[in-house]
Amino acid sequence: MANGLTVKQQRFVDFYIETGNATGAARKAGYKKPNPQGSENLAKPSIKAAIDARLKEIEDARVADAREVMIFLTSALRGELKEEVVVVEGEGEGVSSARTLQKQIGAHDRLDAAKQLAKRYGLDGDGELLKLQKEKLKAEVNEMKTAPSDALHINFTFDRRPKDGH
Structure with missing residues (x-):
């Protein structure tokens, strides 16, 4: 992984940005215990950084x-x-x-x-x-x-x- 995330973590990032719901994103990403894992993922600096970077990309693309x-x-x-x-x-x-x-x-x-x-x-x-x-x-x-x-x-x-x- 170029950004240091596993495939499952990357899917979590994608689904979290789409839904804004950590548990739902963890469920869609394939985690077996989405309730604690969603919150735990949001606390990880690498995942938080990936979410922030993706949101910035989206904002840069949308804002003149x-x-x-x-x-x-x-x-x-x-x-x-x-x-x-x-x-x-x-x-x-x-x-x-x-x-x-x-x-x-x-x-x-x-x-x-x-x-x-x-x-x-x-x-x-x-x-x-x-x-x-x-x-x-x-x-x-x-x-x-x-x-x-x-x-x-x-x-x-x-x-x-x-x-x-x-």
Whole structure:
């Protein structure tokens, strides 16, 4: 076994992930005494590690990573994504029929994708503000480094009153 588990232990891992039930997984894996063996298996570090590794594989396969999100947003921005819409058409004499069509996503959705991409690249207003704030803080830190040591006094004031003064 590449992961150090027996065939029966590997089957236990598979069935445990499928059902979430240690006794049932032990029974399906072929253990003669599934009640204690299921709990005992969960306490074994090698089996616990195998379960955790498998769950991580499943999660990684199901959850989009940053690259996948960026590709999706770029496709949306470029109008490459299609959505299904239902169209109802009159056929005359009070009869209508519905059919589905594929259409390019709307301008609002494309603009939203552009904003999301801009935010991730730091191109939006908030990103620019953040860059300016970082530059200001760096300048203040550099100023503090060059100031004489006796000139370094920092005062903080906390005011919990609302801005309107009440």
